[in-house]
Structures are given as C-alpha cells and as structure tokens.
Amino acid sequence: MKTYKIALLPGDGIGRDVTAAAWAVLEKAASLNGFSLEATSYPWSCDYYLENGSMMPADGIETLRSFDAILLGAVGWPRKVPDSVSLHGLLLPIRKAFVQYANIRPHRLLPGVQGPLRADGFDILCIRENTEGEYSGAGGRVHQGTDNEVAVETSIFTRKGVERILRFGFEQARARSGKLASVTKSNAQKYSMVFWDEITQRLSAEYPDVEVTSYHIDAMAARIVMAPDSLDVVVASNLFGDILTDLGAAIQGGLGFAASANINPDRSAPSMFEPVHGSAPDIAHLGIANPIAAIWSGAMMLEHLGEQAAAARVMAAIEATTARGIGAIPGKDKTDAITASVLSALG
Amino acid sequence: MKTYKIALLPGDGIGRDVTAAAWAVLEKAASLNGFSLEATSYPWSCDYYLENGSMMPADGIETLRSFDAILLGAVGWPRKVPDSVSLHGLLLPIRKAFVQYANIRPHRLLPGVQGPLRADGFDILCIRENTEGEYSGAGGRVHQGTDNEVAVETSIFTRKGVERILRFGFEQARARSGKLASVTKSNAQKYSMVFWDEITQRLSAEYPDVEVTSYHIDAMAARIVMAPDSLDVVVASNLFGDILTDLGAAIQGGLGFAASANINPDRSAPSMFEPVHGSAPDIAHLGIANPIAAIWSGAMMLEHLGEQAAAARVMAAIEATTARGIGAIPGKDKTDAITASVLSALG
Numbered sequence A, B: 001m002k003t004y005k006i007a008l009l010p011g012d013g014i015g016r017d018v019t020a021a022a023w024a025v026l027e028k029a030a031s032l033n034g035f036s037l038e039a040t041s042y043p044w045s046c047d048y049y050l051e052n053g054s055m056m057p058a059d060g061i062e063t064l065r066s067f068d069a070i071l072l073g074a075v076g077w078p079r080k081v082p083d084s085v086s087l088h089g090l091l092l093p094i095r096k097a098f099v100q101y102a103n104i105r106p107h108r109l110l111p112g113v114q115g116p117l118r119a120d121g122f123d124i125l126c127i128r129e130n131t132e133g134e135y136s137g138a139g140g141r142v143h144q145g146t147d148n149e150v151a152v153e154t155s156i157f158t159r160k161g162v163e164r165i166l167r168f169g170f171e172q173a174r175a176r177s178g179k180l181a182s183v184t185k186s187n188a189q190k191y192s193m194v195f196w197d198e199i200t201q202r203l204s205a206e207y208p209d210v211e212v213t214s215y216h217i218d219a220m221a222a223r224i225v226m227a228p229d230s231l232d233v234v235v236a237s238n239l240f241g242d243i244l245t246d247l248g249a250a251i252q253g254g255l256g257f258a259a260s261a262n263i264n265p266d267r268s269a270p271s272m273f274e275p276v277h278g279s280a281p282d283i284a285h286l287g288i289a290n291p292i293a294a295i296w297s298g299a300m301m302l303e304h305l306g307e308q309a310a311a312a313r314v315m316a317a318i319e320a321t322t323a324r325g326i327g328a329i330p331g332k333d334k335t336d337a338i339t340a341s342v343l344s345a346l347g
Ligand SMILES: CC(C)[C@H](C(=O)O)[C@@H](O)C(=O)O
Pocket: A076, A087, A091, A242, A276, A278, B187, B188, B218
C-alpha cells in the first residue's frame, strides 16, 4: 500500500484543535481510497520557544525536508512570544527554505454558508507570492529609542521570484477561465511594483490565450467586495496576497472556511498546507474552532500528493456537511460535531 | 465679506467633471452663509505633462503655498503618462511638501444608498498617514533588464512621522467613541511595524481615556467586511490606509461616495481635499461621474476653514439628495442632475 510521510505541525492555539480534526478526516479518506498516511508530529510552537529559546530546533528545516508534505495548524501566541519572533522563527522560514513560492487560496461559498455580502456567485483563486517581496525581512532601525529614530523595512523583488509566481498565475488562469488579475501599487511604489507590472506585460506575450489585467491593490480590495464575480485567478505579491486572501476569507463567510496551500511547484522540497486563520488564543482548546479550513487544506494536500479521488471525496464530505447546516454558521457547532459529520459523510 | 482663496486642481479625467460640480455647490453654500470663495484653477494634469514635460511647473508647490486650501479632482491617465510618473509628479509631492500628514476618510452609508454588505450600521473614520512609510519613494533597481535583476522599495518610518499621526488618531478617537484601532503587520514586518506598535503602546499611556487595539492589516481588512460596526476610528500607515479606505469606500456603496481630506494639522501650509476615487478615464467627460464624493470633500474643506455651518449645510444637502434616490445608485443619474439636486437642497 502506498504510504505518504506527513509532518504535522499543529503549532499554537486552535492550530492544535483543527489539525487533529483534519488528520482524522485525512486518515479515513486515505484508507477508503487505498493508501495510507503516516504522521510524525512536532511540538514546535510558542510553548516550545518558552522551553527551548527557539521556535524549532536548529535542524528543524532539515528534519522536515524528508517528508512528502507538511500539515500545519497555526503559529503565534502574542502573550507568550511576540508575533514578530514566532512567525519569523517557524512559519515564514519554512515557506522560504522550501521555496514554497506559490501560496494558493480558494475563495468561494460552501453550500449552506451565508457570507457578509449580498452577492454570492463568486469563485476566486488567489495566488500569493510566498517567499520574498514585502516579507523579505530586510531592514533595521537607527537612533533607536531617540526622537530621531528611523525604521526601514525593505521589500525585495527578484526577477526570478516575480517571474515564477506570475508564470504560475498564468498557468492557473489558462486552466480555468483564461482571465488573470495581477495586483500591484505601481502608482505609488515605483520600483518594486513597476518592476512587477513590466514582467507581467512581458510574460503576457507568452500566454496569448490569457487575458491579464493589472489592478492597484486598493482598487482590487474594493472589487472583491463590490464585484467578486468579476474575478477568477488573482495573482499578487506576498503582502498584497496576504491582505486579499483575508478579504477572500471574509467574503466566503469567515476565516473558518479559508484553506491554503504553500506549494513548491518544482517539488524540490515538501509543500505545506495550512488554514488561513491564526491560532486564536482566546478560543484555544475550547473545542469550538471550525476545522473546515484545516480539512479543506488537507484536501489540497491530497490533491498535491496526486490523490485526486481522495481529495474530491474530502471536499464532497465538507460540502455535504455545510449543506446540512453543520459547521456553516460561525460559532454554532463544536469542532467534534463538525468533524464527526465530515467523517461520516466520507462514506 | 470673508474671502477664502482656493486653488483648484481638477487634474485628469472625471476629476474635472466632479471638481466643477463641487465648486458650484461650495460657491452657493458660501454665499448662503455669508462668505466667499475665490478660485484660481491650474491645469496641471497628464495633458499638461504631455505639453510641458512635467506634471506641474517647477514653482508649482510655491504657487500653491499661498492658498487657504486646495481642492483636487483626480490625477492620472495611464495611457498618456505612467501612473508612477503622474502621481509622483503631482498628488504625492503636494501631500508631502505641505506636510498633510493626516489623510481623513469617513465611511458610512448615506441615506438611500445600498452597500454591498448585508450590514449597514457602521460609521468608520479612517486616519491614514500621508507623508512617509511605504510611499517614501526610496528604492531602486540593479542588474536592470537581466535575469539577475532585483528591485527594492524601502518603507521609511520616522518616530516623528509615526508619533504625530498616532496622536492625531488618539485625538480623533477621544472626540468620538474613545475607541482606536491601530493597523500594522508586525508579525511579518519586524522593523517598521514593530516600531509603529511600540509607539502606539507608549502613547496609549498619555491617552488613558482611549482604548486602543492593534490589528494586523489582513485581519482588519476582513473585519471591515465582517463586522464594520465594531470599528470607529482606525489609524494606519500610508499603504494600509490606502487599502482600507478603498475598502471603506466599497462598503459605503462605491467610490462615488468616498470623500477625503489631506490635512496639515499645524496649518503651516494649505490642506488639500479630494475624492478617494481616481480619474476613471473610461467615463471621463461623459457627464456621468458621481460628484458626491467631491462635494463631500468640499464640505470637509469648509469645515477645515472654520465654516462649520456651511459644511453642515452641504452635508445636509447631499443627504437630502441621496435620500430622494438621486445619486444613490451608481451609474443611474448624470453628474448635472445630481449637482442640481444638491444645489437646490442647499436652500
Ligand atoms: C501569520 C502571518 C505571518 C501570515 C502571513 O501574513 O503570511 C498569515 O497571516 C497568513 O496569511 O498565512
């Protein structure tokens, strides 16, 4: 029997609750589809930091490298460790070290879910650059603590980095409606964003079947709210993708429904799957976190592993669950009840 | 009779249409309230650029300095001049040169306007830093045109710049509900945004009557859509404020309703008032642009000039107009019809 080795990183807060739920669903889907998943779980988290002084061991990245995929819950617990430390110590280095340059986030309403918009017919696929740009981590502070203090934060965009994510976006658009929206802010950021726009223009000649339109991030944020059905594939930088996908999560009914895949398209290192939501310390371990985003992320993992049938089975079980109203209304159902419903809908 | 000297910068596209409309309303409001407005109009725009090679004359800033206020339409016409050139040649230098560090943008539904959200009871005041941060214009490109090309864009935050906008935010919150939301992304941007958070923390001790909460930009974008009524005064950096205020415009029914004021709180130079929308070349000079955002911005100008009664008169006339359904539905009414209705509602 085919066996996939999966690294589990439940992380902090509700990350642990939803990872356990997702894992139960994935294991059952695997066995129903004739393959197996083997989990190795790592306790890397803010608690781990408090004990060990780092978010993961020095060889953490090397440890993860041998896995077929990584399933992550959520990282961060600001009362224990500043977010700027915890995220730069665990989540962000994995995305970068494993060149998971394409962060894919689907936004559509599951059956039975009512979103905050009057509009409901939308199906957006956000492709977020995931390794550089505004998240480069380059910068510093001078005259610290004085009136004269200055903080700088430098966004770094490489041609290779921009080209590969745009190509990925063009390919996704080609496989869907043929429409690609590229998001920048080239009217205000005349180095990085003009660079991105130029590369978009140049690549578009290679994809004559794809209609690409450039939007400024502010106009795109408004468009997601005003006319979400006018969008299909959206490609954006690290920061802009971050913002747009929380917006996407909002219009799909909330962060409890937003799944994501951090993909290394070359498969030179493992990809990582995680819900868009954070660790939500205020509701951690109360058994009330919605596991749907994590389960959906797990389905994306199965798809990436090549197990399309099992992935479709999990998605169908999620949809059957929300269509029955279970897990469809934020805060109504317990984690266990939602998980049980998805498990039984698997067949 | 008291006379205020106003510089009119209609700019490009619908900027010209809506500035003319706003000016008619402001002139009448002034005369009804016993003061007068004297306009000097400058043709600085992308057309001007095509003729003169710059968006404004070399002494443009000095020319504007002697006015009591500036009323601007919109800048940019990408087919004529790249946005990165036109905006850095006119709008952005004015904001910076005149230290208009507080960009104020109100977001609420006018009577009769249906927004895209199911929710309607919200009243948000966004305060956007307007002179530095992600709009510093610092950066460059190396190895241009080669595979090895790198573009960098540096956000620069000064203690003075951050402190003054946060203080402005605290003051506004104090004058309203006492609730202030400060927006950063300190989990990913560990220099600039951590700096902002630290200053927020420190200043909060000086404003014990204001309850300040820090949000990440992604979470705030989602919140504006999911729970806009949970927000009152929101303070954010230049870029984050830009994004949030287009979102605010979206939930208030569209960019046709979103007003803004670029304020120099020290009054050491003129402030500038402009609708949030752009020049919309596709509908320029068709007589169909909604002038309400520009008229509302004009009301903010009257308020800044100390003409509270006239400002209130203009706002009441806008509200009477949209309450009658005129100008309330994007695309339905012509610029002239909406303007005529506001004019007659002035009394
Ligand atoms: C936790 C944070 C650093 C992260 C990000 O901004 O990438 C999260 O918001 C996300 O979207 O995955």
